[in-house]
Amino acid sequence: MTRRYTVPARFALAALLCLPLAGHAADAADSQAEHFLASLHPVGGSVAVPAAHAHLALKPGYGFLNAQDAQRVLSELWDNPPDKDVLGMILPSDDPHVLLDEDSWAVVVTYVDDGYVSDADAAGIDYDKMLRDMQESAHDENAERRKQGFPEVELAGWAEPPHYDDASHKLYWARDLIFSHDGRSGHSLNYDIRVLGRQGYLSLNAVAPIDQLAQVKADMPQVLAMTDFDAGQRYTDFDKSTDKLAAYGIGALVAGGIAAKAGLFAKLGVMLLALKKFIVLGIAAVAGLFKKLFRRKQA
Structure with a gap:
């Protein structure tokens, strides 16, 4: 490659x-x-993620690192800022050596409990216009990123246009990002999955080299199928008389995760994972x- x-x-x-x-x-x-x-301990099979009221039904050939191991991978192996919000990491193998495989991917698992995210706006979103707005925002924020010593980020475009499945209440899309730092630059694939639940959403962020898009696209349906909320915590369990309603909809999730409150690329640490992975592997x-x-x- x-x-x-x-x-x-x-x-x-x-x-x-x-x-x-x-x-x-x-x-x-x-x-x-x-x-x-050798200090990492990936597990397989049925895995509970209690902090997210969710569980994974991992098929053979997949592994899961718990919160402690996943946070160590991010901070110690890939030199990202510590992130206590990370609940785990899904790997396409039960062998942790896959973390050093340049042709592989990893999925960082987090959970946001902002409440039930209405999907009423899903059908009417203009993703072409949203992309232009996101590109402009990313470009405008590069001055501050340079000032703080972070790599510059440009959004080249959709690697996979946003798609919302209103039957499973799962949303996915992929961005082609260009990171630049100290005269080096390169493309990175950020493949995002949001699984909507009763009290919030499960965030699955897959990171891989951009030329692995085909492999990631082939594997992500499996990841989607293996992920679900616990009984009583699913999207269809929402009770409008008692449950909290999020202040944003589907569009805000695509525009930048928690963009409605924190701005585009709020979780820069997770995104830097891709750049660090390339540097380490290179x-x-x-x-x-x-x-x-x-x-x-x-x-």
């Missing part, structure tokens, strides 16, 4: 001039990664190449 991130030429030259050091660094990185992955791949070259030279 074509890599989206590369190490600048001056770094590659320096590494080639110091191959023994690169080999040691690669070995140390491999050892640290193995130690970290460095690991180059280090691996240097290690192979060094061993060949030693032979």
